Amino acid sequence: MKLLLLDGRYPATELAGFEVVAAPQEDVVAVLTMPGQPVGEGLMAQLPALRVVGTATVGFDHVDVEAAERRGVAVVSVPDYCTEEVADHTLALLYALLRGVVELDRSVTRGVWDAKAAGALRTLAGLRVGIVGLGRIGGAVATRLLALGGEVWANELLPVEREGVRFAELDELLAQCDAVTLHVPLTSETRGLLGRDAIASMRPDAVLVNTSRGAVVDVDAVLQALRDRRLGGAALDVLPQEPPLTAPVAPNLIVTPHAAYYSEAAEERSYRLCVARVREVLGA
Helix, strand or coil, X not given: CEEEECCCCCCHHHHCXXXXXXXXXXXXXXXXXXXXXXXCHHHHHCCCCCCEEEECCCCCCCECHHXXXXXXXXXXXXXXXXXXXXXXXXXXXXXXXXXXXXXXXXXXXXXXXXXXXXCCCCCCCCCEEEEECCCHHHHHHHHHHHHCCCEEEEECCCXXXXXXXXXXXHHHHHHHCCXXXXXXXCCCCCCCCEXXXXXXXXXXXXXXXXXXXXXXXXXXXXXHHHHCCCCCEEEECCCCCCXXXXXXXXXXXXXXXXXXXXXXXXXXXXXXXXXXXXHXXXXX
């Protein structure tokens, strides 16, 4: 069976049994891709035997799912490969904002030894944290927050009752929470979900964490709100353009390079699970 490999990060050991090709051929039955290597209608049209597209990622906004459905092509991803890593990274970013870890480190580097150099610091216990998207990762974040004494609110399209979590409409959550963390896929509905008006509705001392998709947030609006002191802090692991042309800079801003997913175990798991799901579709 021929497999079109669009991304060289897939280990050769996982591809045993496939005839791997680097360009479209009529008898290709599977495609493996990653963000930055889109699979759209045009490519699929060159692959009349195509049966499945696989991506070793949680989201698949780089795959034209509607075109795949029209052609009877399955699309598989690995939504469960890095749940714990992203939840841990989210919590690390939240703590870094609340405790001023990054700014305190920078101040020491500048030769300043002052426990108050990052301004007022807060504890997580008793803090009201809003989770936008209570799926696998959002749920894992909620478990951690509840264990640490946080008050957890959530916004979810199809909420399922969960002990210790209060569900709220997005506008209420944004207006009432001390911290907001985003865990939604990038879709036509979530693109720009937190725009200028939504960010303006947040409390001026609130902090925002995004480990989902960059385009869910209007980053320019976040930067302006931070500069105008209308937002207490922001931590972004994802940006609309990666890598950015210029690094975003604003007071109390933390940016990490789309690293929330990463551990050596998770990286290995993502490729292994993706290829296994492609084989399952093919009956191979």
